[in-house]
Amino acid sequence: MRKFTPYLILATALLALAIDLLPNLSLPAGGTSGGTRPIETKLGLDLRGGLRVEYQVQPVDGVSATAADLATIRDIIERRVNSTGVAEPLVQTQGADRIVVELPGVTNPDSIRALLGTTGRLDLVPLPREVYGFFDTATGQPRDGVKPVPGEGETLSDTSLTPLFSGDQIESSSVQIDQSGRRVVSFKLKSEGADLFATWTKANIGSYFAIVLDGAVKSAPYIQSAITGGEAQISGPGASGFAVDEATNLVTILKFGSLPFPIAEIGVTDVKATLGAAFLGQALFAGAVGILLVFLFMLLHYRLAGAVANVALVFYVIIVLAIFRLVPVTLTLAGIAGFVLSIGMAVDANILIFERTKEELRIGKGIGPAVEAGFSRAWNSILDSNVSSLITAFILFYFGSSTIKGFALVLIIGVLCSLFTAVTVTRLILRAVIVRKRFSSPYLYGVAKGDLDALGRGVING
Amino acid sequence: MDKIIARKRWFFLFSLVITIPGLLFTLATPFSNGTIGLKFSIDYTGGTIWEFRPENPADPLVVQEAVSSAGHEEATVTEAGTGFLIVRTKPLDLQVGQDQIDNAGAELQAIREAVVAAIGPIAEEGSVSTVGPVISQDLTQQALLLVVLGSIGILLWMTYRFRNLRFGLAALAALLHDVIVTVGFFAIAGTIAGIEIDALFVTAMLTIIGFSVHDTIVVFDRIRENLVRHAGAPFGDIVNHSIVQTLGRSFNTTATVLMTLLTLLVFAGGSIRTFVLTLFIGILSGTYSSIFNASPLLVWWEERAQARKAAAARTRTA
Numbered sequence: 001m002r003k004f005t006p007y008l009i010l011a012t013a014l015l016a017l018a019i020d021l022l023p024n025l026s027l028p029a030g031g032t033s034g035g036t037r038p039i040e041t042k043l044g045l046d047l048r049g050g051l052r053v054e055y056q057v058q059p060v061d062g063v064s065a066t067a068a069d070l071a072t073i074r075d076i077i078e079r080r081v082n083s084t085g086v087a088e089p090l091v092q093t094q095g096a097d098r099i100v101v102e103l104p105g106v107t108n109p110d111s112i113r114a115l116l117g118t119t120g121r122l123d124l125v126p127l128p129r130e131v132y133g134f135f136d137t138a139t140g141q142p143r144d145g146v147k148p149v150p151g152e153g154e155t156l157s158d159t160s161l162t163p164l165f166s167g168d169q170i171e172s173s174s175v176q177i178d179q180s181g182r183r184v185v186s187f188k189l190k191s192e193g194a195d196l197f198a199t200w201t202k203a204n205i206g207s208y209f210a211i212v213l214d215g216a217v218k219s220a221p222y223i224q225s226a227i228t229g230g231e232a233q234i235s236g237p238g239a240s241g242f243a244v245d246e247a248t249n250l251v252t253i254l255k256f257g258s259l260p261f262p263i264a265e266i267g268v269t270d271v272k273a274t275l276g277a278a279f280l281g282q283a284l285f286a287g288a289v290g291i292l293l294v295f296l297f298m299l300l301h302y303r304l305a306g307a308v309a310n311v312a313l314v315f316y317v318i319i320v321l322a323i324f325r326l327v328p329v330t331l332t333l334a335g336i337a338g339f340v341l342s343i344g345m346a347v348d349a350n351i352l353i354f355e356r357t358k359e360e361l362r363i364g365k366g367i368g369p370a371v372e373a374g375f376s377r378a379w380n381s382i383l384d385s386n387v388s389s390l391i392t393a394f395i396l397f398y399f400g401s402s403t404i405k406g407f408a409l410v411l412i413i414g415v416l417c418s419l420f421t422a423v424t425v426t427r428l429i430l431r432a433v434i435v436r437k438r439f440s441s442p443y444l445y446g447v448a449k450g451d452l453d454a455l456g457r458g459v460i461n462g
Numbered sequence: 463m464d465k466i467i468a469r470k471r472w473f474f475l476f477s478l479v480i481t482i483p484g485l486l487f488t489l490a491t492p493f494s495n496g497t498i499g500l501k502f503s504i505d506y507t508g509g510t511i512w513e514f515r516p517e518n519p520a521d522p523l524v525v526q527e528a529v530s531s532a533g534h535e536e537a538t539v540t541e542a543g544t545g546f547l548i549v550r551t552k553p554l555d556l557q558v559g560q561d562q563i564d565n566a567g568a569e570l571q572a573i574r575e576a577v578v579a580a581i582g583p584i585a586e587e588g589s590v591s592t593v594g595p596v597i598s599q600d601l602t603q604q605a606l607l608l609v610v611l612g613s614i615g616i617l618l619w620m621t622y623r624f625r626n627l628r629f630g631l632a633a634l635a636a637l638l639h640d641v642i643v644t645v646g647f648f649a650i651a652g653t654i655a656g657i658e659i660d661a662l663f664v665t666a667m668l669t670i671i672g673f674s675v676h677d678t679i680v681v682f683d684r685i686r687e688n689l690v691r692h693a694g695a696p697f698g699d700i701v702n703h704s705i706v707q708t709l710g711r712s713f714n715t716t717a718t719v720l721m722t723l724l725t726l727l728v729f730a731g732g733s734i735r736t737f738v739l740t741l742f743i744g745i746l747s748g749t750y751s752s753i754f755n756a757s758p759l760l761v762w763w764e765e766r767a768q769a770r771k772a773a774a775a776r777t778r779t780a
Contacts, residue, residue, distance in 0.1 A: 046733065056596055058558070109590075110567030117557040264558040266594040275513075275588045279731060286729035290722035297718055333734045334662055337726055341669070341741065344719030348676065351718070355711040381683045384623055385676035391615040392672030396665060399608055401601075404665050411669070 006432075009425060013315055016322035027326070039325050044332030044406065047280040049273030050104035053113060055263040057097045065097060065261045072260055074099055079256040080115055092402075099263065100402060109270045111245040119214045119262040120253035122167035125156060126200060127208040127220065134206040135222040142222075149208050150217045156210060164200055164209070166258075169193025171230075173254040175247040178233065182241030185250050186233035194230025202226040213250075214262070283336045290340050291317070294347055302354045304444035308429045309350040309422070316346050316421040323413050334407045342414025345389065349422035352378040354446055361442040367434045370445075375427055382423065386415050467702040470758035477639055477755055480747075484646010487653055500645070501652035503660035504591070508598040510554040512570060513588030515545045520581040522547060528580035532573045540656075544731075546588055549573070556594050605664040612671045613637060620675070624682060632759040633678045636751035640674045641667060643747040644740060657736060666740035673719075674748020677712050678756045684708050685757065697764045701757050709753070716749040 019025065019039060026036040045052050057065045057073060065073070070093050077099060078091040090102040106112055133145030150156060173187035189197060201223045210220040211234050219235050234250070235241055242250070295313070298306035320339065324331065331339075357374030365373065389411065396408035433439050443449065466473075491499030504511055522539040529537040529549055537551045554569040570590065578584060616637060621630030644667065651657040684704035692700055723745070726738045 054597065110571075113557060113567070262558070264594075265556045265592075266596040267592060268556070269589065269591040271589040272587050274586065283726070283730045283734070286726045289729060290725035293721045293725065294718050297714075297721065301714065333730070334665065334737060337730070337734050337738055337741075338669075340722045340726055341673075341719065344715070344722050345673070345676075347718050348715045351711050351714045352680065355708075355714070358710075359707065377687075381680045384619075384679045384683065388616055388619055388675045388679065389672040391619055392612045392668045395608060395611050395615060396668050399604065399611065400665070401604070401661070403661065407662075407665055 005424075006428060009315075009428060013318060016319045019322040019325055020318060040328070041321075041325055042328045042330045043276075043280065044330050044335065044403075045102055045104060045269070045271055045276070046333050047276045047283075047331065048104050049271045049276040050102065051106040051109045051112065052103075052267075052269045053101045053116065053265055054094075054267040055099040055101070055117070056266045057099065058262045058264050060261055067096075069260050070097065070099070073263065076256050076259055077101060077116055080252055081112075083252045083255075084112060084115065086112070094402070098266075105273060106270075108245070111249065113265070113268065114246075115249040115252060117263060117265055118249070118253055120167065120256075120258035121214055122170065122254060122258070123163035123210075123212040124165055124197070125161050125163045125210045125212055126204065127161070127210055129204075129207055131158070132208050134208065137206050137224075149220050150210060152217060152219060154217050155215050156212060156217065163212075165189075165193045165196055167254060168257065169196075170254050173251050175242075175244075175251055176233070178235065178241070182235060182239070183244070183247050184233045184235045184241050185247055185254070186231065187254060189230035189232070191230070194228075197230060197232070198226060198228040202228075279333055283333055287336060287340045291343055294343060298347060298350070302350075302446040304433065304439060305350075305354050305357070305430065305446060308426055308433065309347060309354070311429060312350065312421045312425040313343065313346060315425050316343070316417055319421065320414060320417050323417065324410075327409075327413075329409050329413065330406050331410075332403060332406050334403060335410045338407045338410040339414060342411060342418065345386075345415060346418035346422050348385070349378070349382045349418060350426055352381055353423075353426070357445055358442075358447050361445060361447050367440045367442065367445070370442075371430055371434055375423070379423070382419070386419055389415050464702060464706070466705050466754070467698045467758055467761050470754075470762060473754035473758060477751065481639065481642045481646060484649055485642055487649035488642075488645050491649065498653050499649045501656055501658045503658040504550065504593045504598075505601055505661040506598050506659075508553050508593050508595040510549075510551050510570070510590065510592040512549045512551075512573070512590045513542060513546050514549075514577075514584050515586040515588065516547065516577075516581050517583050517585040518581065519545070520547065524580055525549065525577055528576045529573050532576035534573060537573075542588075546586075549577075553592050553594050556592060601661055601664075605667075608664050608668055609641065609671070612668045616671060616675050620679070620682075623679075624686065628760060628763055629682055632756045632763070633675055633682070635759055636678055636748070636756035637671050637674055639751040639755055640670055640744050640747040643751075644670060644744040647743045648740070657739075659740075660733065660736060662733070662737040663740055666737050666744065669741060670744030670748060673745055674752060676715070677749050677752030680708050680711060681705055681752060681757050685760070698761045701761050705753055705757055712749055712753060716745065719745055 025039040027039055028036055055077075057070060059065070074091055074093050078089070081089045081091060081101065081103065086103045086106060088104055090100075092100050094100050101116060103112065127149065129145065131145050131147050132149050133143045135142050147158075169190050169192060170187045171190045173185055176184055176186045178184045205223050205225060208220050208222045211218045221235075241247075291313075295310050298309050298313075300306070302309065320342070323329070329335065353374045355374075356378045357370050360370035360373045361367070393408045393411040393415065396404050397412065400408060487499050489499075522541055525547055526537060526539040529539065529551065534551045537549055539550075540548050542548050551573070554573075555567055574584070613634060617630045617634045619630075620633040621627050624630070648657060648659050648663070652659070681704055684707055685701055688700045688704050692703075720742060723738050723742045727735065727742065730738070
């Protein structure tokens, strides 16, 4: 087994390097959908810009949404999102009543928020003549009732009113321009709804009815003639009708149905892409400088051994980045900080080993035994301290919100990989190096000149 | 170097000196109505942050007046350094399902118009972030839960690995020291410089907890090893020897980690500056507490136990 280890490590490095650098690689996508997904470095919204909205599902009349309802809501929202054409949307449920939507590169956040957040329950409510009056077709004059006909935006306060039918009877809808040039949303009813509508309109010519969306009246026209074809339209406010955004949003909502429970925004973040790009550049630069400083430090402090540790560190960076792309881990600003921090942790193992090796060298051991002792004696500390980091990282991963989870995942991957690279890879290279005579001076492993002289005279003996 | 244990009282005293002021500031937080102690970001308090860069440099006070005239007297406006201004208000525009379909962003739009009327056009929009009361409540509970769980996790792990509750408790004490120092630092920084702690603060706290215990583990491991090798030697001498032996490693590790954090602090911007600063303070404190608190605490404990045993023996012989 030991004979193959170098080749195995080399193969891992090459594979990781290929994953890091080759463009257009893809993996079979998980789940039932099949297909493939591209291997790429995923950036969080704080680095690429975009809209993130967190929703809480609201109970209705004391009844809370079940897990199935939550899934239904998620599906409907996802379909609404997809209809907007935003690339790479993410719609997830979180906990018992949360839905998180992440949309990279959105330029019209307000319109999208309006589309996603609307419950979308459409009701057609007949307004009884005795109360709201009617339009007298014989005289061409409206007859006032006890109450005024509700206008656009008002809510129907009268609880005795029941809808004739609701949005689920709508088969299709589209944006159209009516005869007077106003933008309207027209819809076609399914046969059951069409029959109901035909029967009711035939018997109630002149009566008013209200088209109500999520409790607010959109329009309240009167019946001019029996509507038997199952087609009708909602006219928007103002002289030109609906705004374009509003009309297309309404069509989308009618198309995918209403949410079984209303949802409320509890948090919204909108980052402009330029700002994200600036942060990414700064963070990458800072990370690179940090890594270079660590390289220099190791080289100056532990000399040859430090150079070996640096090779292992390069190896570490290659592998971790490949895993980030494979999983994929969504990198945020905090995630990049976590990665830079994990580099500090990765060299910690090497520092432990080399300090121990130095101690063994100082008491007069040869290079070979000193290095082996360095590894075996430092192992306990390395394992214990990495486990302690894993404990806190797992707690963060399990209990944290999604930003925290990303950071924790970076730490977990970093700690696990560093155990491999800092110990296995470093040991492998060092073993190959120390057998060469010209690499056998303790000076090359960081022992100070003064200690060396003392060692030569046999003064130091621990 | 050979007197670390002998001088342990001084090191404990130093820890008191660096923990107590911060602790006082922290404890004053709930009673001072936001003037003294930790400053919480909108992640905890709920609210909206809007960042933008005006075409012409503008006085934050003028902007504040404009926002206030748009109906938001609670607003505060600060400068972000790169020409950006930051407006903080109560949560804006959170849509509830019953809202109408077309009014998302209306409140912010009103504020934006008022600002443009006062100081001219906006050159660049940065980000808008709104946190409602539901999330902020979640976070506050989550913060406490995470720190408590992290501490318990480390206590159990240390006790298990060293088969000794004292090692676990000493590590826990060092770790709480770091939590208190870090929180205290931000309580003071919040009072003096208005530095806010955000959702990432807790993440940093837990990372510190996991990381600061590294140094403790390395020293404790060495103590365990030396206890076998130098069986019979006084416990205090063994601990002191172990600390000195591992000092090089502790300093070098801390140096590399702090170096990387420092580059992030200097070059990286945005939301992680406070995060990185938190890690920096915590890890610095972690190295100190591991060397000068955790191990001396073990000795103090052992000496007390022996003194009690000796006293018991005296009463028996008497």
